Amino acid sequence: MKSEPTPATRSIVVERTMPHPPEKIWRALTQSALVGEWLMENDFEARAGATFTFRAKPMGNWNGIVHCEVTVFEPPRRLVYTWKGGIVQNAPPSSSLDSVVEWTLTRVAGGTRVRMEHSGFRPQNESAYTTMSGGWPRILERLENVAAERA
């Protein structure tokens, strides 16, 4: 077979069982104002095909904007959006993130198993990978709190 150089990509997976039914987690995952509380300010729209952005304070080379598109919207089980991060200084090879975030909710005894997979980190995304590996477990903790108190 012919050789094509394909560098490895990495994903971050975080799983957490939350003591709430899937419908409650789903509301926290998909109502724009609630998403703003546990993740970032956004103009998320709850439908497949919607494009939206997350906006945070710029940090280092990152302009604070994430460009997204909802690719799967299956209440209350599965939500997928692309996640493209803008880098201000963008010399090749681009270290912009071209990635995907996938949420899967599974009803289990006592609540919901929440699985978040953030895939597509290339070797040049090392810094984002490290930052977000540490960040996602805390983000899921906040999601659980928002679901408990506000959804």
Next chain:
Amino acid sequence: MKSEPTPATRSIVVERTMPHPPEKIWRALTQSALVGEWLMENDFEARAGATFTFRAKPMGNWNGIVHCEVTVFEPPRRLVYTWKGGIVQNAPPSSSLDSVVEWTLTRVAGGTRVRMEHSGFRPQNESAYTTMSGGWPRILERLENVAAERA
């Protein structure tokens, strides 16, 4: 629903397309002597239910031994084994790894998509998570080389 505190667990996923057919990758994944070249010395046996160990030089608190059991063996597509790491100084909460490694091979144009998911890292496994997040992409690169040259 009743609340049960379940800390988040994290997984490391590495995916890489290799320019070889699945059967060739499978041999590199499951022949003990070949596995020793890209991963660690081992007494791996190619059958579901087999228990085996990986052995490396002790490093820090780690005694260099990983205790494993093959739980899924489906040539040439899917191989799963448990991965339990021994820690010499084992004060609670134990920082021993109680984890799972899952290999999935998918035939694609030009070769095989290889997906490795190492799941089950708890908050107290932070150090192992960080070390192995950096290590697995290099291990898959070695796997590809061993498949190319020796399998």
